Amino acid sequence: MDFSLTKEQAMAQAMFREFAENEVKPIAKDVDAEERFPIENVKKMGKLGMMGIYFPKEYGGSGADVLTYVMAVEELSKVCGTTGVILSAHTSLCAAPIYENGTEEQKKKYLPKLCSGEWLGAFGLTEPGAGTDAQGQQTTAVDAGDHWVLNGSKIFITNSGYADVFIIIAVTGVTKDRKGRPRKEISAFIVERTFPGFSVGKAEEKMGIRGSSTCELIMEDCIVPKENLLGTKGRGFQLAMATLDGGRIGIATQALGIAEGALDETVAYVKERQQFGRPIAAFQNTQFELAEMKARVDAAKYLVYKAALAKQAVMDAGKGRYSVEAAEAKLIAARTASDVTRRCLQLFGGYGYTRDYPIERMMRDAKITEIYEGTSEVMMMVISGAMLH
């Protein structure tokens, strides 16, 4: 695998790093403590072309590539897990499915505003009774002639408090599977916040990524124009799963960034913190801990970058899947993030347990990466499913 960066990718990485250091890091503590959505940075990211990195210029994108997008999420997540997931959910879960499945009219209508950051995107699949098991979907979409009528609710929707456009998965009827058993027919829709009957409910109070806006969505006789069906009717489940493959690369990247950020903080701390008359970096336990964590983070990074290149290859070819690469990257990167932030906090000792240092925030932020956009257990189902197929 060749991960050497092009001149443009290296330049973009340097720019993301500078932006994260100057704009994101200084407010990360407040964003967490006050559960504040960093809208001002989202707007800045829009101006810099960070909200549509790998989409073509003709749709308002930046004309870059998936690895560049991954590096953006990585650099943001090093200093603020909240900002990392805002970019990831917006790009991978909303702009990407429109780009990959939308009609020319849908792409022209939605992508320029999403890519410029004028509109923020979100994705609604999870329901109170349906997460990983998509057949448990209760939200319905009924064909009412010249429009669709959606009813139901979604929960845990990232970005929802501030999003303008939502990809909503709903049941459009009953069909039969290959063995003739009745199955729910599932379709996807592009729903705007301002559509009649659509509302955003209560926000969750969370352990980590506290500045990220995670709310409930409520659709009560929500009127959706006919032309806002996304992709083919009845192919919504496949669309959602393919979208989540991309989303998992974003979350794997967020996890990678959190782990790298925790290591950066820890390396600086252990050189300063004195015990028994010398910096704790002089103790072999510290050195071995750092060494093993670095090796694990680099291993995760290879899987994440490999998944990014796999997605790029699928986009370039216009066909294929990268489900296993994405699942492997997310499984390993998420575990690494949880493990590394916990061990880094241990090196910080009592200070690490206080809010004076960012390490406890990073440990809290890391946990969600093992849960959302498919738990680690689901990642293992995807990987083993492909092995035993």
Place this chain on the structure above:
Amino acid sequence: MKAIVCVKQVPDTSGKVAVKENGQLDRASMPAITNPDDLNALEAALTLKDHTGCEVVVVSMGPPPAEGMLRELLARGADRAVLISGREFGGSDTFATSQIIAAGIDEIGVEKDDIVFCGRQAIDGDTAQVGPQIAEKLHLPQVSYVTDIKYQDDGSLIVTRALEDGFMTVKVETPCLLTCIKELNEPRYMSVPGIFECYGKPYEVFDYNRLKDNPLIEDDTIGLKGSPTNVWKSFTPPQKGAGTMLEGTDVAAQMAQILADKHLI
């Protein structure tokens, strides 16, 4: 209308300064950055471009690797770049440098409503001479230490310049040259589309042969040999000790006490 921006690649002097045996800076062993004031000059030009759509041309004199810096400035929004580069120009002091850059700008062409933007000074030499010297050699009116620019409908500029103890407001006609300071603006970042376009934007190298026939070039006053200034010694000044911050409502009394204790008052 176009904006020409003069930029210099400088060693990052916030780190350790390396010096060669002959007393000159060892630029190769220090990380290279765009001179900070020059980014304010570029930002002023890009702001003008935002409002008028004018072309922004960045010009630098330096060795071929300065291309990397110029590409970054194209990624921030400049339209084309010119690198003045040649062995004959090496070792030039400010007198020789300004002559060569003035010739380069003359080749690009300065028209009635054009503006040349420079940074106030470079962090390696700290002379603040090159901008004003370019203006003299091109016979352009110049305003230095610019903190604010207001574009007038009649094509003139109302410019505020920082003085040691206040500000001066002057009106200047175009074409003119302005040297900018960091208070003027906040330089923008490179943008992602800018980065992915910057290697496709026009990029030219002006070597000695390209400039030698320009009337501003005099062969005996360019390069190390033609430079009246010679560097005798460069060194990193010893670090000062950490200062003491006084707090409270009686800082004046505290300060007086410290000075009295040191028998300074």
